[in-house]
Amino acid sequence: xxxxxxxxxxxxxxxxxxxxxxxxxxxxxxxxxxxxxxxxxxxxxxxxxxxxxxxxxxxxxxxxxxxxxxxxxxxxxxxxxxxxxxxxxxxxxxxxxxxxxxxxxxxxxxxxxxxxxxxxxxxxxxxxxxxxxxxxxxxxxxxxxxxxxxxxxxxxxxxxxxxxxxxxxxxxxxxxxxxxxxxxxxxxxxxxxxxxxxxxxxxxxxxxxxxxxxxxxxxxxxxxxxxxxxxxxxxxxxxxxxxxxxxxxxxxxxxxxxxxxxxxxxxxxxx
Numbered sequence: 312x313x314x315x316x317x318x319x320x321x322x323x324x325x326x327x328x329x330x331x332x333x334x335x336x337x338x339x340x341x342x343x344x345x346x347x348x349x350x351x352x353x354x355x356x357x358x359x360x361x362x363x364x365x366x367x368x369x370x371x372x373x374x375x376x377x378x379x380x381x382x383x384x385x386x387x388x389x390x391x392x393x394x395x396x397x398x399x400x401x402x403x404x405x406x407x408x409x410x411x412x413x414x415x416x417x418x419x420x421x422x423x424x425x426x427x428x429x430x431x432x433x434x435x436x437x438x439x440x441x442x443x444x445x446x447x448x449x450x451x452x453x454x455x456x457x458x459x460x461x462x463x464x465x466x467x468x469x470x471x472x473x474x475x476x477x478x479x480x481x482x483x484x485x486x487x488x489x490x491x492x493x494x495x496x497x498x499x500x501x502x503x504x505x506x507x508x509x510x511x512x513x514x515x516x517x518x519x520x521x522x523x524x525x526x527x528x529x530x531x532x533x534x535x536x537x538x539x540x541x542x543x544x545x546x547x548x549x550x551x552x553x554x555x556x557x558x559x560x561x562x563x564x565x566x567x568x569x570x571x572x573x574x575x576x577x578x579x580x581x582x
Contacts, residue, residue, distance in 0.1 A: 322372050324401065326357070326393065329380040332414075336450045336520075337478075339512035342380040354389045358396040365400025372401045375409045377431075383413035387425040394429045408432055408472075415461035416453035423468035433472040434465050435505070441492040445481050448526075450516075455495065456581035462499045474503035479541070480534040481509050482517070482526035489537045490544075497548055504550060504558045506541055508534055 329342045330350055375397060385393075397403070410433040411426055426434070440446050441455040458475075465473055475496050479489050496504070509529065511518040520526045542552060550558035 322370050322401070323374040323376070324372050324397065326375065326377045326382075326397075327380070328353075328377060328382040328385055330384050331379065331381045332384065332452050333450055336448065336516040337509060337512070339515050340380070347384075350385060351389065354385070354393060358392060361393075361396040361400050365397075368401075370401050371404050372397075373404045373407055375403070375407060377409075377411045379412055381414050381417065381437075382411055383417040383422065387422065390425070390429060410435055410474075412437065413461075414453055415457040418461045418464060420464055420468065423465055423470070427469050431470075433474065433503075434470045435474040435476065435503075436461060436465075438475045438496060439478050440481070441495040442484075442488050445478075445484060445488070445492075448481065448483075448517075449478075459499065459581050462501070472503070473501045474505060475499065475501045476505045476507065478507050478509050479537040480529045482521060482529055484529070484537075486533065486536060486540070490540065493541050493544060497544075502560050504545060505556055506538075506558070507556055508538065 327341075329340070330346060330353075331342050331344045334342055334344045409429075409431050411431045412435045415436050415438065423434075436458060437451075438455070438458045439449060439451060441458075443454065446454065462473065477492060477496060479492075509517075511521055511528075517526070521528050542558075545558045546552065549561045551561045552558050
């Protein structure tokens with residue numbers, strides 16, 4: 312649950328909440344769907360582990376990350392218990408970044424207000440794609456309209472650090488579709504992007520479909536072209552790349568002026 316950052320001073324805490332509405336076709340994580348009745352017992356056990364690890368220590372934590380599964384499926388009441396246990400057991404630094412992964416269709420205004428009250432400073436939305444057929448292939452439970460609606464809702468709740476996850480190298484995906492997804496995501500004006508090349512992992516439906524010839528295997532050359540195009544586009548839009556899959560906005564650039572110049576000021580609407 313917790314580990315050193317490599318410098319022997321501050322620590323990072325990762326809280327795993329492995330429950331989902333539906334497990335995605337590409338996912339090989341230790342996550343489970345249809346086991347909601349186990350959530351209270353899991354949280355109770357997790358709180359015991361938090362106290363056990365933090366007991367008798369003065370460990371400063373500079374980052375706390377809630378990952379899944381889908382953390383936003385956990386009720387505010389149970390989350391309140393987790394946050395209380397973490398603060399009781401660890402010394403949270405004043406500038407601690409507290410990140411929370413969420414599926415866009417699970418975020419009501421009340422839920423976002425609760426996350427803000429708990430001290431969450433960074434919200435990571437699993438958008439994955441702006442293409443309906445790709446989301447259906449992933450067996451995701453949201454649409455891109457859910458993403459479009461969740462972003463301003465999160466802004467109104469006070470979240471100033473918002474990240475979007477996108478996936479490329481999808482079977483059947485074209486460069487044009489990937490460009491459309493990135494452009495629509497840029498129009499939402501997030502503060503951070505995580506772009507992941509699809510991995511056909513063992514024991515996933517997606518890998519089985521490709522192996523059986525039901526889906527085409529992604530072309531390495533096309534995947535590389537998608538990566539290079541996105542990397543260049545994000546750089547020109549004012550995002551600095553700090554890891555192979557991660558870009559953060561460069562605050563020294565005027566986003567809205569750059570967006571207009573590059574044509575990424577589109578108005579996104581949903582019915």
